[in-house]
Amino acid sequence: MDLRLDGITHRYDGLLVLDGIDLLIRDGETVAIIGPSGCGKSTLLGIVGGLLRPSAGTVRTIGKPRADSLNPFTYVFQDFALLPWRSVAANVALALEHHPLPRAERQARIKAALGLTGLGDFADALPRQLSGGMRQRVGLARALVVRPAVLLLDEPLSALDAQTRELLMEDLLAIWARERSTRLYVTHNLDEAARLADRVVVLSRRPGRIREIVSIDVPVAERLSASALPVIAAVRDRLWALIRDEARVAEREVQHA
């Protein structure tokens, strides 16, 4: 299933945040979206998943999502959005409870998702007992359990410390090698974009427009190898060069909110 964004435009109370975003996302591709603060990255993700209504423009799917997908567009949130009163397994189960599934399949899906995210031994733990990294793994497991066609990751590692972020990036690459879905990854971290994505969409300062799309010519499966490092570093520098001046202006801007 491909995804096509046509002229996505969004205003908050008259303030134009996204202006005419056209983008084709191919099935199975990982697209990162970066840009200076306030460029509408997260807004764009909200629109793609149907949580926000765009002021203008459309998001279309081309083709059918995979047959076993219970929730084709599935989010992973920056703040994890876990229910604190539910255990890890119950948080993951939440995504399945309103779907008529045989009990065995439900259990199997939950077990597989927990295994894939390294949470097998933590099924009964409560969120407050977990570190930030483990909490986001629960968020990931909950997203994977519905077998999404498009995984919408909204700054998924931003709330984590640098070391945990590093670990989760490795885990994400491993998961992406095994789980086939299209991925839209919003981040302000250039390193994440350069290491995790096939293509990086660079948005301009508000109103967000596509400035450039940078392709990374190392298959995601080989991203952890030593030979990938120079390529990733070069992409990272390129992205910074693209974004730097605007990031500085954006930083000095008075908040409108």
Place this chain on the structure above:
Amino acid sequence: MPEPDVRGAGGVADGSATIAFRGGGFQPQPRRLVPFIVFVLVIGLWQAASWRGWLPDLFMPSPWQIVGAFGDMLHSGTLTRHVGASLSRIALGWLFGTTAGLAVGLAMGIFSVARAGGLPVVSALFPIPKIALLPLFILWFGIGEPSKVATIGFGVFFPTVIAAYTACDSVPRNLIRMGQSFGLPAHAIVWKIVVPGAMPGILAGFRITASIALILVVAAEMIGAEYGIGAFILSAGNLMQTDQLLAGVTLLSLLGLAVSTVLGAVERIVLRWR
């Protein structure tokens, strides 16, 4: 500047000095004995003042006399009768008020129409001291139990409504968005996200309504009741039996403590996830 001499740290001759500690404090520490000491001291001083004759028995009986009055009540069976009458009124009134209050409050927390319609009514009726309505309830329901239960129920209802709908507001919006993003139906979002998320606020409201129920039961029983702690205190006052009067007041303190202990236990169980 000379090289710092590590060996001489803390010494005097070389001009070095230890950095004085200036942190700490401003953090309550457990002091296990102090509560008992203060409690015993207060009661002890009171008792001593009575023995010395500084406090007239008729107006301020000694703790020992109050304990005696307590014992008499326990033996004669009046204690159970009065406490039973008050407790059953509190239980019924609180249950009615809480049930209705939760229904209305959650509706106001979830539905915009219920909020818009309910808020002015609640705002207008909430500030009325509910005991003022007892005469009306007596006209409607008679002098017996229903008018007292209605007063308590009414007094409990409004704070419960307010606690419930503000608790709904305090449920993080991102959790609701998460539910929507996974395609949860609206009723599932309410029962699996909003209601459990509102529990801390609702339970905090229970503490308030429990104390309101206690106030109202005493007031209602003072206006017209044969049995009940309020009636007992009033009649003890009329007969100048101050030891019995204060025994009744002590009973109220114990009752309040018991209720708050029960609510604390409920909170620990229901909010174990916190």
